[in-house]
Amino acid sequence: IKRVRTRHFQNAKETGILITGLTSYDQLSAQIFDEAGIDFLLVGDSAGNNVLGYDTTLPVTVDDLIPLARAVAGAVKRAFVVADMPFGSYENSAEEALNTAVRFMKETGAHSVKLEGGVRSADKIRRIVDAGIPVMAHIGFTPQSEHGLGGHIIQGRGEGEDQLVADALAVQDAGAFAVVLEMVPAVAAKRVTEALRIPTIGVGAGPHVDGQLLVWTDFAGFSTGRIPKFVKQYADLRGALTTAVEQFRGDVADRSYPGPEHSYD
Ligand code: KIV
Numbered sequence: 539i540k541r542v543r544t545r546h547f548q549n550a551k552e553t554g555i556l557i558t559g560l561t562s563y564d565q566l567s568a569q570i571f572d573e574a575g576i577d578f579l580l581v582g583d584s585a586g587n588n589v590l591g592y593d594t595t596l597p598v599t600v601d602d603l604i605p606l607a608r609a610v611a612g613a614v615k616r617a618f619v620v621a622d623m624p625f626g627s628y629e630n631s632a633e634e635a636l637n638t639a640v641r642f643m644k645e646t647g648a649h650s651v652k653l654e655g656g657v658r659s660a661d662k663i664r665r666i667v668d669a670g671i672p673v674m675a676h677i678g679f680t681p682q683s684e685h686g687l688g689g690h691i692i693q694g695r696g697e698g699e700d701q702l703v704a705d706a707l708a709v710q711d712a713g714a715f716a717v718v719l720e721m722v723p724a725v726a727a728k729r730v731t732e733a734l735r736i737p738t739i740g741v742g743a744g745p746h747v748d749g750q751l752l753v754w755t756d757f758a759g760f761s762t763g764r765i766p767k768f769v770k771q772y773a774d775l776r777g778a779l780t781t782a783v784e785q786f787r788g789d790v791a792d793r794s795y796p797g798p799e800h801s802y803d
C-alpha cells in the first residue's frame with residue numbers, strides 16, 4: 539500500500555477526486571478508518587470533548603494529545619496523519635509554533651500538524667513549513683477562539699466572506715498544503731475553493747470543496763445532545779453498544795453467560 543502524501547492532496551485538487559478525512563484518537567478507530575480507505579486522520583483537539591471529558595477544546599494540552607497521536611500514527615499503513623496543535627501551544631510566536639510542531643513530529647510519528655487561524659497565524663505556518671513540516675490550516679469557525687467569536691457561530695457570512703477569502707489566501711501564501719473550512723456557508727466555501735491552488739477540506743462547508751472531514755464520534759452516532767446540522771450520522775454506535783451492554787448484563791443475571799463454550803474444562 540502506498541502512503542498518502544501531501545502530493546495526493548494536490549493531485550486530488552487537480553483531478554477533482556474528493557479527499558476524505560475523519561478524526562481519530564486511538565489505535566482501534568485508526569485501523570478501521572485506514573483499512574476502509576480514509577485518506578487522512580486528524581488527531582483533533584476535539585479529543586477534549588470526545589475522550590478527555592472537557593466541555594471545550596481549550597483545556598487540551600500538547601501532553602494530552604501526544605499519546606493519542608502516537609497511537610493513531612502507529613496504527614495506519616496508508617492514511618496521512620495530522621496532529622492538531624492545541625490552544626496555547628503556538629499563538630505566542632512563530633518560534634513557539636515551530637517548537638510545538640517539532641514535538642509532534644519527533645514524539646508521535648504524525649505526518650503533519652494543523653493549527654487554527656488565517657491571517658493571524660500565517661507567520662507561524664510559514665515558520666513550520668520552512669522547517670519541512672507540512673501544515674494543514676483551519677479557518678472559518680475556529681473552536682479554540684469560541685469565546686472571542688461569541689459562540690458556535692457560522693463564519694464567512696456577509697462581510698465575513700471577504701475576510702474568509704483573505705484568510706484562505708494568507709494560509710496558502712504561507713505554505714499550507716490544505717485548509718480546513720469549518721462551519722461556513724456553501725457559497726463562501728465555493729468562492730474560497732475556486733480562489734485557491736491548495737485543496738479545501740470542509741467540515742460544515744457544503745459540497746463545493748475538495749474534501750470532507752467529520753468528527754468520528756459524531757459521524758458514527760456516539761455523540762449525545764446537540765449535534766450540528768452539518769453532521770450526517772452514518773451509524774448508531776451508541777445504540778449498538780448500549781444494546782450489547784444490556785444483553786451482557788442480562789446474560790450474567792440469568793446465568794446464560796458464560797456457557798460451556800466459554801468455559802475451560
Ligand atoms: O479537532 C477537530 O476535530 C477539528 C476539526 C473539527 C476540524 O479541528
Ligand code: NA
Nearest residue numbers: 582583584622
Ligand atoms: Na481542532
